Amino acid sequence: MNYKGIIKQNNIIIAGIVAIPFYWIFESVLHVVIFHDTNFIDQLLFPEPHEIWMRSFVAAFLIVLGVYIQLRVTERKKAEETLMESEGRYRSFMETLTDAVVSIDEDQAITFWNPAAESILGYMEDEVLGKSLEIVVPDKYLENHKKGVKRYLKTGKPKVVGKTVELEAKRKDGKIIPIELSLSVDKLKERYNFTGIIRNITERKEAEKEIQLKEENLRLLIDSSQDCICHISLDGKFLSMSAAGCRLNELDSKDELIGKNCTTGIVENLDEVEKGVKRALEGKTMSLQYKSVGKKGRKISWDSVITPVRDNNGEITSILRISRDITDKKFAEKKLKKAHEELKSLDTLKSDIIANVSHELRTPITIISASLDLIKNEEDKKERRELIIMAKDALNRQNRIVSDLIAATEMKLGNMDIKVSSFPINDLINLSVLDFETRGSNLKAKIVIQLEEDLPMIMGDFDQLKHAIQNLLNNAIKFNKGNEDVLIEAKKKKSIIEVCVTDKGIGMSPKHIKKIFDPLYQADSSAGRSYEGTGMGLAIVFKIIEAQGGKIWAESEEGRGSKFYFTLPTDNKGASRRG
Amino acid sequence: MARILIVDDDPSILILTKRILEKENHEMVIAKDGQECLEILGGDRPDLILLDVMLPGQNGWEVCKKIKKDPKTKNIPVVMFTVHTSRESVEKSLVNAHADAQINKPFEIEELIKTVEEFLKK
Numbered sequence: 001m002n003y004k005g006i007i008k009q010n011n012i013i014i015a016g017i018v019a020i021p022f023y024w025i026f027e028s029v030l031h032v033v034i035f036h037d038t039n040f041i042d043q044l045l046f047p048e049p050h051e052i053w054m055r056s057f058v059a060a061f062l063i064v065l066g067v068y069i070q071l072r073v074t075e076r077k078k079a080e081e082t083l084m085e086s087e088g089r090y091r092s093f094m095e096t097l098t099d100a101v102v103s104i105d106e107d108q109a110i111t112f113w114n115p116a117a118e119s120i121l122g123y124m125e126d127e128v129l130g131k132s133l134e135i136v137v138p139d140k141y142l143e144n145h146k147k148g149v150k151r152y153l154k155t156g157k158p159k160v161v162g163k164t165v166e167l168e169a170k171r172k173d174g175k176i177i178p179i180e181l182s183l184s185v186d187k188l189k190e191r192y193n194f195t196g197i198i199r200n201i202t203e204r205k206e207a208e209k210e211i212q213l214k215e216e217n218l219r220l221l222i223d224s225s226q227d228c229i230c231h232i233s234l235d236g237k238f239l240s241m242s243a244a245g246c247r248l249n250e251l252d253s254k255d256e257l258i259g260k261n262c263t264t265g266i267v268e269n270l271d272e273v274e275k276g277v278k279r280a281l282e283g284k285t286m287s288l289q290y291k292s293v294g295k296k297g298r299k300i301s302w303d304s305v306i307t308p309v310r311d312n313n314g315e316i317t318s319i320l321r322i323s324r325d326i327t328d329k330k331f332a333e334k335k336l337k338k339a340h341e342e343l344k345s346l347d348t349l350k351s352d353i354i355a356n357v358s359h360e361l362r363t364p365i366t367i368i369s370a371s372l373d374l375i376k377n378e379e380d381k382k383e384r385r386e387l388i389i390m391a392k393d394a395l396n397r398q399n400r401i402v403s404d405l406i407a408a409t410e411m412k413l414g415n416m417d418i419k420v421s422s423f424p425i426n427d428l429i430n431l432s433v434l435d436f437e438t439r440g441s442n443l444k445a446k447i448v449i450q451l452e453e454d455l456p457m458i459m460g461d462f463d464q465l466k467h468a469i470q471n472l473l474n475n476a477i478k479f480n481k482g483n484e485d486v487l488i489e490a491k492k493k494k495s496i497i498e499v500c501v502t503d504k505g506i507g508m509s510p511k512h513i514k515k516i517f518d519p520l521y522q523a524d525s526s527a528g529r530s531y532e533g534t535g536m537g538l539a540i541v542f543k544i545i546e547a548q549g550g551k552i553w554a555e556s557e558e559g560r561g562s563k564f565y566f567t568l569p570t571d572n573k574g575a576s577r578r579g
Numbered sequence: 580m581a582r583i584l585i586v587d588d589d590p591s592i593l594i595l596t597k598r599i600l601e602k603e604n605h606e607m608v609i610a611k612d613g614q615e616c617l618e619i620l621g622g623d624r625p626d627l628i629l630l631d632v633m634l635p636g637q638n639g640w641e642v643c644k645k646i647k648k649d650p651k652t653k654n655i656p657v658v659m660f661t662v663h664t665s666r667e668s669v670e671k672s673l674v675n676a677h678a679d680a681q682i683n684k685p686f687e688i689e690e691l692i693k694t695v696e697e698f699l700k701k
Contacts (some may be wrong), residue, residue: 359633362662363589366685372593390591441682480633506635 012073016066020059021136060404105192106153108133120200122172138170150187151558161185161194169198228302231309232262232319236277239318248325250294264320265292267299276306276483280319283308289326300573301330341575353408353536360401364394369504399473407467408536411543415486418461418547422571425458425490426451432469444462446474446501451491457571458497460548465568468544471537472501472564479562481504495551496567504561513554541566581699584608584625586616586642586654587660589637592684596629596660600695613642622697627698628680629649632668634659643676656698 002264028043031051047055081185083364094101100117104110110133121136128135137145148159164182171177180199185192195231222229228245230238233310238257249265257264263273268291285307292300304323308316371391378384410417433447476486483505492499508516516538545552545566583605585596597607608625610616613632619625626696628646632639638661659672659681672678682694 130645359662362684363592366590366662367589367595369685370599370688374595374598391595394591 008072012070013063016062016470019062023058023062024055027051027058045321052189054138085522087095098199100200101195102133102136102197102198103193104133105193108149112192114197117198120171120177120198121169123469136169136171137446138168138176140168149194158185166201169318200271212518226324227326228321228323230262230321230323232277232321234316234318235349236262236279238262239263245323248294248300249292250296251300252295256295262319265294267291267293273304275305276304276321277319280306280308281316283316297328300325301327357401357405361398364398364401367391367394368398395576400470401469404540407540407544415523418464420459420548422457422459422460423462425455425499425568427500428458428462428465429469429488429490431465433473435466436470436473445477446485447477448485448487450487452491455492455497456489458568460550461544464544465548468541468566469470469499469501471541474538475564476501476503476505476562479503484561492568494568495572497570498565498567501564502561507558507560508554508556509558513556516554517552580604580606581628582606582608582611582623583624583627584616584619585629585634585660586610586634586639587629587631588612589631591671592631594631594693595689600622600623600692603692603695605695612622613637615644616642620646620649620655623658624652624655627695628655628657629660629682629695630657632659632663632672640671640676643672647677656680656701658698660684660686 025044028047028416031043031047032040043051066331074564081432094114097116099116101112101114102117103112108130109130110129113123113128115125123135134145145216152158152161160181161183162185164180167179169179169183169473178201180201180396182197184196185194187193201299203453221245225242226243226244227243228248230245231240233239238260241249241251241254243254246256249257251257263270266273269289272288276288278285285305287303287305288304289303292302294300302323303326304321306319306321309318309320335336371394373388375384375387376392378387379562429451431450433449437447445530472487473488480486480503487500487502489500491500491501498554517537541564542552545568549569550567552566554562554564583600585593585600585607587596588611589595595609597609600629601607608619610619613636616628616630628691630639630643634642643657643659646655646657656679657677659676659678661668661672661681662684663671664683669681672681679687679698682691
C-alpha cells in the first residue's frame with residue numbers, strides 16, 4: 001500500500017491526528033483571549049502543566065474518535081461493496097438466464113420480470129411490473145389459474161407449487177407457446193410471493209412431436225404391410241405384432257399374444273421356428289416355412305424369415321420374424337398339381353384311346369383285306385357274295401368306331417350339338433334295331449323288342465339316341481353268352497319313359513358297374529381289358545342320355561347278365577301316338 | 580394235311596381264316612374263346628394253334644401260358660394271331676406267354692400260309 005493508499009484508507013484517523021496541532025493553536029488562542037494574561041507564544045510553546053494534560057487528553061480523544069469513525073466507515077463500505085457485488089452477480093445471472101423468472105405477489109401483480117421473460121413472453125419489464133400475471137395466461141387456463149392461487153392462499157396446500165408442470169403461455173403477440181413451469185413460493189412480511197421459472201419448450205415439443213410422428217409412421221408402415229411382422233424378445237416372447245399379423249391370426253386385439261411364447265399356435269415345423277430363433281440369437285438369418293392355427297381355427301401356411309435386430313453398437317437386442325401367409329398360394333399350388341395330375345392321366349387316357357382305336361380298327365381292316373384277297377380268286381358267285389357281305393359288315397363296324405371317336409371328340413370339346421325334336425319312342429327303338437340288324441349280318445343273338453301300348457311322344461335328338469341305343473345293343477350282343485336273346489323294352493313311368501336293354505351275358509361285378517360309365521374305363525389297363533371295343537361306347541351313351549335330360553344306370557349279376565336302364569323325358573305338348 | 584385250331588371271338592375272322600387254310604387242305608377246328616380252346620385241347624390234339632389275344636374272359640396270352648405249362652400240350656406250336664403289333668406286345672407273346680411265333684393282323688394270305696407250313700414241317 002503506498003502513501004496515497006494509506007491516506008485514502010485511513011483518512012479519518014489522519015484527519016484526527018492533523019486536527020491535534022490545530023486544536024493546540026486554537027486552545028492557545030482561546031487561552032489568550034479569555035485570560036489576557038499570557039502572551040500567545042508562551043501559551044503555544046510553554047503552556048502550563050494542566051494545560052498540557054488537557055490538550056493531550058483532547059488530542060487522544062480526537063485520535064480515538066477518528067479511529068472509531070474510520071472503522072465504522074470502512075465496515076459500511078465493505079458491506080456496501082459486498083451487496084453491490086452480489087447484486088451485480090444476481091443481475092447478470094438473471095440477465096443471462098435463458099429461463100424466464102417471474103414473480104408475483106398475492107394480488108398477482110408482477111414484481112419481477114427477468115430479461116429471459118422479456119424474450120420468451122414478449123413483454124418488456126417496465127411494461128408488466130405491477131400488472132396482473134393474467135396477461136400471459138391463455139384464456140383456457142385462466143379459470144384454473146385464478147382458482148389455484150385462491151386455493152393456495154386460503155389453504156396453503158400446494159398443487160403446482162414445488163413441482164414442474166407443462167403448460168401454455170400467451171405471448172404479447174397473442175401466440176400460445178408450450179412452457180414448463182416450476183413454481184416456488186416464499187413468505188415475506190406475512191405476504192406470499194410466488195416465483196415461477198418458465199422454460200420455453202416449443203422446440204422440445206416439436207422434437208417430441210417429430211419423434212412421435214416418426215414412430216407413428218413406422219407403426220403405419222408396419223401395419224400397412226400384409227405380412228405378420230412380429231417383434232420378439234431375446235427369450236422368445238412376443239413384444240409386438242403387426243395389424244396384418246393380428247388379422248391373419250384371427251386375434252381380437254393387438255396385445256393378445258404379447259408376452260406369450262412366439263411359437264404359440266404353431267402346429268407344423270415348430271422345431272424349425274425354434275431353430276430360427278436360436279440362429280437369430282447367434283446373429284444369423286433363417287428362412288423357413290411353418291403352419292399355425294388361427295384363434296378361430298383357420299389353418300395357415302407361412303413363409304417366414306427370422307432375423308436378429310441389432311442396436312447401434314451391433315448388439316442383438318431382439319428378434320424380428322416376418323411371416324407371409326401363403327395358404328392361398330399353397331392351395332393354388334395343390335390345385336394346380338391336382339389339375340396337372342388330372343391332365344396327365346387324361347393324356348395317358350388319350351394315348352390309351354389312340355392305341356385302342358388303332359387296334360380296334362385293325363380287326364375290320366383284317367377282315368376287309370382278307371375278304372378282298374379271297375374275292376380276287378373266287379369263281380363261285382355265292383361265295384363271292386358272302387365275302388362281299390363280310391367286307392361290308394367290317395366296313396360298318398369300322399364306321400361305328402369312327403362315329404364313336406367323333407362323338408367322343410365332340411363331347412370332350414363340350415360342343416355336343418343337340419337337335420331336339422318330338423317323336424314316338426317306338427319309332428326310335430324299331431329303327432335303331434332294324435338299322436343295327438342290317439349292319440351286322442352275322443349277329444350271334446336275336447334282338448327282341450317289347451313296347452308298352454300307347455307310349456307318349458318323347459323329346460330328344462333322334463340320331464344321338466339311335467347311336468346310344470345301338471351302342472347298348474352292341475354291348476349286349478358282345479357280352480352275350482351262346483344264343484340267348486337280347487331284350488329291349490320301353491315303359492311309361494309318370495312323366496318319363498324308361499328303356500331297358502337286357503342281356504344274359506357274362507355280367508359285371510359291382511366294382512365294375514360303378515366305373516362302366518367313366519370315359520374309356522375299358523381302355524384303362526388296370527381293368528384287364530380283354531374285350532374288343534374302343535371303351536368309349538358306354539361313356540358316349542352316358543353323355544347322350546344326360547344331354548337329353550335323362551338318367552342312365554345298370555344292374556348286373558356276374559355270370560348271369562346285365563340290364564341297362566335309361567330314362568327320357570316325354571313331350572307333354574305332343575299327343576301320344578302308336579308307333 | 581394238318582389239323583389246325585383257330586381261336587378268335589370274331590366270326591368273320593374265323594370264317595375267313597378257315598377258308599384260306601382249308602384251301603391248303605388243312606383240317607380246321609374253331610374255338611370262340613379261351614375256355615373252348617382248352618376244352619378242345621383236352622380231346623384230339625391239333626398240330627398248330629392260331630390264337631387271338633383279345634378274347635372274352637381270359638385273354639390269348641393267358642391261354643397260351645396255360646397251353647405251354649401243360650406237359651400234354653406244350654409241344655403244340657402256338658402262333659399268336661393279333662392286332663397287337665407293338666414291340667411290347669410281341670415280347671408279351673414270345674417271352675412271357677412262350678408263344679412260338681406271332682402273325683400280325685391285318686395279314687397277307689401268303690404270309691399266313693407260309694408261317695403255318697413252316698411250323699407244320701417241324
